[in-house]
Amino acid sequence: MSATTARHIYSKLDADGTLTVGIAKQNLPEPTGSRVLIEVEATPVNPSDLGLLFGSADLENAQFDDGTITAQMPAPALRAMQGRVGEAMPVGIEGAGRVVAAGDDEAAQKLMGRRVACAPGGMYATHRIVEARDCMTLPDDVSAELGAASFVNPMTALGFTETLRAEGGKGIVHTAAASNLGQMLVKICAEDDIPLVNIVRSDEQVKILRDIGAKHVVNSSDDDFFARLKDAIGETGAMTAFDAIGGGRMASTILTAMEQVASANDKYSRYGSSVMKRVHVYGALDLSPIELTRSFGFVWTVSGWLLMPFLTQAGRDTVERMRARVRDNLTGMFASQYSARGDLSAMLRRENALSYNAKKTGEKFLVTPNG
């Protein structure tokens, strides 16, 4: 085959704060050596894609032309994004598709014609050239849709349990727990006998998690939320939280509940209990500052948690073991649900963009670049 004309989504921020998200055409060369050309069939819009795609641009008042969005980036965000000004950046962390051309190396040739998943970035594209070693061959019974989200959410959920083990923790508290990721975590923890406290914010979400067998689900909208959170932490001994929210006081509330459980039977100390309490902040559903009231003693840690540094630190063996578990369970516990689908143009339509950019639980968009 000869050069392929590919189309891909780009996001470009100008020095004056104008953000342009559009579709660019590009001629891709034939893949050589260890590289393969993938015809992208499905690629999800993850919350972790939205930071690069839109950031905190004012989408509500943006201009939506056919296939192009023009929006304004607020000044503080613009200052924090100086590093990307002027560059048209490809977007889309992960996806799945068919290998339609391959370089001469054996590793590449072996993938010819196969359906693969990968997470190289720039997957909101009709075609993408990637290294063969970065591809995961999908089992025959796994559709592109099921394979599309086989990296970010599954590896993150599994990463939480690996982090818990590495830190010697007993159980997990998870926020925004009815998300696709949260549901995977419920299933992983059930299989691995890890006590899990799920924090959600509506009765509807409580039901979603109860229906898949979650034991401890607490609703932050309930009047007795704090008391019930304490009960659940007391029953599970969970002193490690993974928090998708970030902004506001949820991390502080969780630490306070943990501390009250930990110090309930202790002698009084003005420094609080000696039990280590941890919150790993892995998301930013709320962009306001994290507020820590410090009503939880001195033995605590709040830290950022990010998949890539975690994988680097975990090492090759651990990552391979995690990957294998994902590949073997893509039709089961690692299956994602989508509420809407569409090609690259559809992805940039107002109603779709506003919907998935709201990051609401249950609203997830699947991009099908080749229709």
Add this chain to the structure above:
Amino acid sequence: MSATTARHIYSKLDADGTLTVGIAKQNLPEPTGSRVLIEVEATPVNPSDLGLLFGSADLENAQFDDGTITAQMPAPALRAMQGRVGEAMPVGIEGAGRVVAAGDDEAAQKLMGRRVACAPGGMYATHRIVEARDCMTLPDDVSAELGAASFVNPMTALGFTETLRAEGGKGIVHTAAASNLGQMLVKICAEDDIPLVNIVRSDEQVKILRDIGAKHVVNSSDDDFFARLKDAIGETGAMTAFDAIGGGRMASTILTAMEQVASANDKYSRYGSSVMKRVHVYGALDLSPIELTRSFGFVWTVSGWLLMPFLTQAGRDTVERMRARVRDNLTGMFASQYSARGDLSAMLRRENALSYNAKKTGEKFLVTPNG
């Protein structure tokens, strides 16, 4: 000798929020076995003592009788202190004095007549019975005043450098850096070749630190504070902070400056740099919530740092090495300065209590329980 009548300071919180701080009499038995009786000569009022002594009680409107303070504890603080309600708690982490009686064990007998320092709590007292193994014999040239504060500040300052090494860090950022502890840290870091960025809040404090040889001193009251902080972090490579302030945005500001230095030469990533940035919060000069703006990527940790858990984790050999260094330098780098002195009654007088409870740099009270 027979029983000794001792007087000591107690702090008692009642269920209705009334805090009483007064002087109690107690008959101490003769020490037996491995225990010794110390006549307390000097014991400092550390910020870390004030939480137990007064907490956030309203001292400004308290009633000061002769030797007794009666104040009101705000409701949120009262809730957090349920564990101590009704109990008259002895106060005073550390101090120095003369061993005036000893049990029969050899370890106790060896201390008879010697001047020792210790940190058993309850040192705001004329006399205190402690275990011989918890006493550090003071060299002959060390006065009780010089030995009184030989534990909390010196071990904390040394603990910072041990923590830095354990985490593989290159340099330290320190806030409230003109304190007694801060000045010790300047001297330790100079001796150990550890780059140190000192953050203070007045020109007067800049001068204090320059006068003892500090290289990097930045004043948070200056208009160009953030730019100068970045410069200092850039020059030192300091990505580990120890923060005495806690409340407000200082931790966030430090992390943001570190991140801007770390990512200056990196390719843009919406997740920020991959350099780990740490803030250890060891104090609470500001009791308001810690606000983290998260303009510093995902690779960061904010955690509580407390001396006792640190020492437990560091292990016996490290602690012994630290103790020996303190003992050998009590007249030098570990000497504390005091702005006022007085006995137990003087300690509870309005003007003194308001002064040391304000935790101002340079204001430090030394209690001399036996006059």
